[in-house]
Amino acid sequence: MKSRIDRCDRCVGELTAGQTTLEIWQAEELLVIRDVPADVCPQCDEAYISAAVSEQLDHFLSEYHQHRPERYLAVPQFSLAQVTEG
Numbered sequence: 001m002k003s004r005i006d007r008c009d010r011c012v013g014e015l016t017a018g019q020t021t022l023e024i025w026q027a028e029e030l031l032v033i034r035d036v037p038a039d040v041c042p043q044c045d046e047a048y049i050s051a052a053v054s055e056q057l058d059h060f061l062s063e064y065h066q067h068r069p070e071r072y073l074a075v076p077q078f079s080l081a082q083v084t085e086g
């Protein structure tokens with residue numbers, strides 16, 4: 001996770017306070033965490049999370065099995081063979 005800055009280091013867009021959704025792989029599980037406070041780039045959608053929030057996320061990820069997910073999502077999966085067959 002990146003530290004807090006005023007401008008996007010990808011496209012130099014001016015960051016605004018907002019929220020983002022994180023997708024994090026933990027071993028074989030994909031976790032989605034929504035409503036994460038972040039500074040968001042309006043140009044490229046890159047999100048920057050504060051050190052404090054990053055620490056909270058690290059703590060949550062160390063014990064997420066103790067929490068009941070608010071819901072489960074069905075995620076479609078494809079192979080590259082399907083992509084290249086047009």
Ligand SMILES: [Zn+2]
Pocket residue numbers: 008009010011012013041042043044045046
């Ligand atoms: Zn940007």
